[in-house]
Amino acid sequence: MLLVALAWRSLRNRALLSVLTVLSIALSVALLLGIEQVRVGVRESFAGTIKGTDLIVGARGGTTQVLLSTVFGMSAPTGSVSWATYERWAAHPAVKWAVPYALGDAHRGFRVIGTTAAFFERYRFRDRTVTFVAGGPPTTDAEVAIGANVAERLGYAVGSEVVLAHGLAAVSFAEHGAHPFRVSGVIAKTFTPIDRALYATLEGLTVMHEAEAASGGLMMGPPTAPTTGPAPITAFLVGTKNRFETLQLQRELNEDRTEPLTAIIPGVALAQLWQTIGSAEVGLRVVALLTLLVGILGMCVALYASLEARRREMAVLRAIGAGPRTIVGLLVLESALLSLAGALAGTALVYGGLAVARGPVEARFGLALQSHALTSVEWGILALVVGAGTLVGLVPAWRAYRASLADGLAPKL
Amino acid sequence: MTSTAAIAIAGVTFGYGAGRSVLDVPTLEVHRGERVFLHGPSGSGKTTLLGLIAGVLAPRTGEVTVLDAPLHTMSGAARDRFRAAHLGYVFQMFNLIPYLSVRENITLPCRLSAARRERAGDPAAAAARLADALEIGPLLSRPVTELSVGQQQRVAVARALIGAPALVVCDEPTSALDADRRDRFLELLFTQVTAAGSTLLFVSHDLGLAARFDRTLALGALNRAAAVGDPDAATTATTSAA
Ligand SMILES: Nc1ncnc2c1ncn2[C@@H]1O[C@H](COP(=O)(O)OP(=O)(O)O)[C@@H](O)[C@H]1O
Ligand SMILES: [Mg+2]
Numbered sequence: 001m002l003l004v005a006l007a008w009r010s011l012r013n014r015a016l017l018s019v020l021t022v023l024s025i026a027l028s029v030a031l032l033l034g035i036e037q038v039r040v041g042v043r044e045s046f047a048g049t050i051k052g053t054d055l056i057v058g059a060r061g062g063t064t065q066v067l068l069s070t071v072f073g074m075s076a077p078t079g080s081v082s083w084a085t086y087e088r089w090a091a092h093p094a095v096k097w098a099v100p101y102a103l104g105d106a107h108r109g110f111r112v113i114g115t116t117a118a119f120f121e122r123y124r125f126r127d128r129t130v131t132f133v134a135g136g137p138p139t140t141d142a143e144v145a146i147g148a149n150v151a152e153r154l155g156y157a158v159g160s161e162v163v164l165a166h167g168l169a170a171v172s173f174a175e176h177g178a179h180p181f182r183v184s185g186v187i188a189k190t191f192t193p194i195d196r197a198l199y200a201t202l203e204g205l206t207v208m209h210e211a212e213a214a215s216g217g218l219m220m221g222p223p224t225a226p227t228t229g230p231a232p233i234t235a236f237l238v239g240t241k242n243r244f245e246t247l248q249l250q251r252e253l254n255e256d257r258t259e260p261l262t263a264i265i266p267g268v269a270l271a272q273l274w275q276t277i278g279s280a281e282v283g284l285r286v287v288a289l290l291t292l293l294v295g296i297l298g299m300c301v302a303l304y305a306s307l308e309a310r311r312r313e314m315a316v317l318r319a320i321g322a323g324p325r326t327i328v329g330l331l332v333l334e335s336a337l338l339s340l341a342g343a344l345a346g347t348a349l350v351y352g353g354l355a356v357a358r359g360p361v362e363a364r365f366g367l368a369l370q371s372h373a374l375t376s377v378e379w380g381i382l383a384l385v386v387g388a389g390t391l392v393g394l395v396p397a398w399r400a401y402r403a404s405l406a407d408g409l410a411p412k413l
Numbered sequence: 414m415t416s417t418a419a420i421a422i423a424g425v426t427f428g429y430g431a432g433r434s435v436l437d438v439p440t441l442e443v444h445r446g447e448r449v450f451l452h453g454p455s456g457s458g459k460t461t462l463l464g465l466i467a468g469v470l471a472p473r474t475g476e477v478t479v480l481d482a483p484l485h486t487m488s489g490a491a492r493d494r495f496r497a498a499h500l501g502y503v504f505q506m507f508n509l510i511p512y513l514s515v516r517e518n519i520t521l522p523c524r525l526s527a528a529r530r531e532r533a534g535d536p537a538a539a540a541a542r543l544a545d546a547l548e549i550g551p552l553l554s555r556p557v558t559e560l561s562v563g564q565q566q567r568v569a570v571a572r573a574l575i576g577a578p579a580l581v582v583c584d585e586p587t588s589a590l591d592a593d594r595r596d597r598f599l600e601l602l603f604t605q606v607t608a609a610g611s612t613l614l615f616v617s618h619d620l621g622l623a624a625r626f627d628r629t630l631a632l633g634a635l636n637r638a639a640a641v642g643d644p645d646a647a648t649t650a651t652t653s654a655a
Contacts, residue, residue, distance in 0.1 A: 013511060059651070316504070316509070319504070321494065
């Protein structure tokens with residue numbers, strides 16, 4: 001009781017120094033928790049690149065390749081999937097919806113994708129739907145919707161005339177002016193690969209191929225079906241009626257006898273991909289660790305300085321008969337209180353800051369900063385800060401005790 | 414059972430760390446109720462001797478018996494408890510805890526020692542009584558940072574005397590005071606020490622105060638380690654030889 005009273009009075013007496021110490025601890029804690037939040041946010045944003053789709057089905061190939069070609073528009077598709085196969089699976093009783101997805105063409109470095117209007121309804125990223133800042137999805141075979149980056153970089157707007165070409169080269173030598181497209185809509189920024197793509201209808205894509213074939217252009221995209229009927233696609237997205245049936249359906253798709261397919265669960269594939277390319281996360285972790293180190297060191301210096309200035313006081317307490325436990329207890333209690341207050345203030349700062357910054361940060365960087373409860377890592381950080389703050393009090397406490405034994409009764413200092 | 418000696422030192426040597434001996438005192442005795450004036454030049458080891466008597470320092474060899482307690486055999490913690498219960502200590506300056514009020518500073522020993530609290534009765538009332546007697550009554554609720562040096566020293570005396578410790582030790586308590594204040598301070602100190610029935614060991618280099626005490630001790634005469642490398646002691650020795 002005496003200790004608490006003394007510690008409290010002493011901290012209040014040096015209010016400015018106490019507040020500054022708490023502030024410096026709070027800032028390190030806020031920085032640490034902030035970095036942790038960003039780390040989790042980056043991971044969740046990545047994981048949120050595609051949501052709501054239970055399975056992505058492509059021609060037989062690697063999981064990562066199906067994911068990269070379909071969701072990220074990177075790497076070549078694993079092959080083509082016939083329209084008949086798509087229709088067969090779309091009618092499967094476990095399938096709630098299926099969206100065809102044809103990839104392969106490019107326009108000045110941006111991917112062109114053929115799909116249906118359902119794509120814009122079904123596709124989710126970070127639990128959001130695709131919206132248009134202007135216009136809407138393509139409705140005819142001469143229309144194309146464009147991502148935000150495409151609009152920005154190429155200066156297209158609704159109504160712009162666009163000549164689409166085969167291949168991924170920025171300047172294609174097989175441009176086919178025979179079939180120009182008109183921009184039907186500009187998609188609102190998603191911070192996902194959608195921003196870097198153009199979306200035509202399936203028929204639009206087919207017409208484009210035919211025009212190309214007629215003009216003797218080079219074939220670089222997926223092979224066109226020689227038969228009549230809709231052209232083959234490169235993948236299709238599936239939503240299941242019941243989440244529990246997803247695994248069963250995945251197995252069935254992978255064992256399709258008529259056409260070799262690979263069905264992937266986007267969430268799982270994204271998590272796998274993140275593990276292989278997650279070095280950014282490691283980097284953030286290293287930064288966080290260094291910050292923690294510097295923060296705790298700074299806190300130790302602040303606490304130590306404030307305690308060193310009080311050796312005289314310790315000498316007086318010793319002369320009155322305070323034992324080592326009282327002296328050590330007092331100093332340790334003070335540093336514990338300071339670091340605890342710092343940890344609390346830092347946590348409050350982060351959550352307050354998140355509440356304010358969440359909107360702007362998502363709008364500007366597409367980073368979803370969720371205000372989740374403290375993770376075990378964050379609890380660990382707080383415990384470490386308070387623990388280190390308490391322990392650092394032991395050092396000057398012990399020194400003060402030793403010093404007061406040795407020279408405390410001298411009137412100097 | 415209770416001897417008449419408040420302080421009995423026998424064959425004590427002491428040095429800081431592994432350094433040379435600062436003190437080598439074959440014998441020193443102070444009787445109960447006595448008021449003893451101890452003087453010696455600066456750096457001669459007066460404060461060090463008080464540290465040994467207060468049990469803050471432990472001797473290298475020899476016996477330090479205070480109020481019949483053999484400090485040289487006791488643990489550090491036991492000496493701390495003993496000091497809290499039976500000793501009042503006044504420094505030359507900076508005696509007070511800056512973040513406590515005058516009243517809280519005076520009653521602090523009662524919070525550290527049950528014995529002091531019991532003897533004081535109601536600590537707040539005891540503090541008020543002492544403060545009145547020492548003419549600092551109106552200052553009780555003030556923060557100590559607002560006090561003059563003379564007022565601070567009186568607060569220190571009140572704190573040393575609350576709960577009537579059997580031994581009061583003052584280490585040059587008047588050296589920061591001017592002559593008028595010094596005399597008044599001594600007067601008040603004596604009155605209160607007498608009222609509490611305490612033994613007083615008063616250290617100063619100011620020999621002008623010696624006449625008021627029962628007995629005067631020169632540390633130079635008690636301390637065999639003093640002559641070693643101490644220019645003041647060497648001069649004294651030469652003078653006495655001539
Ligand atoms: N904490 C200490 N560590 C080492 N030497 C000390 C310490 N305190 C005092 N001394 C030395 O011990 C001697 C006696 O000091 P002190 O007892 O303070 O003398 P006085 O009180 O008579 O002025 C001096 O030489 C001083 O330098
Ligand atoms: Mg001294």
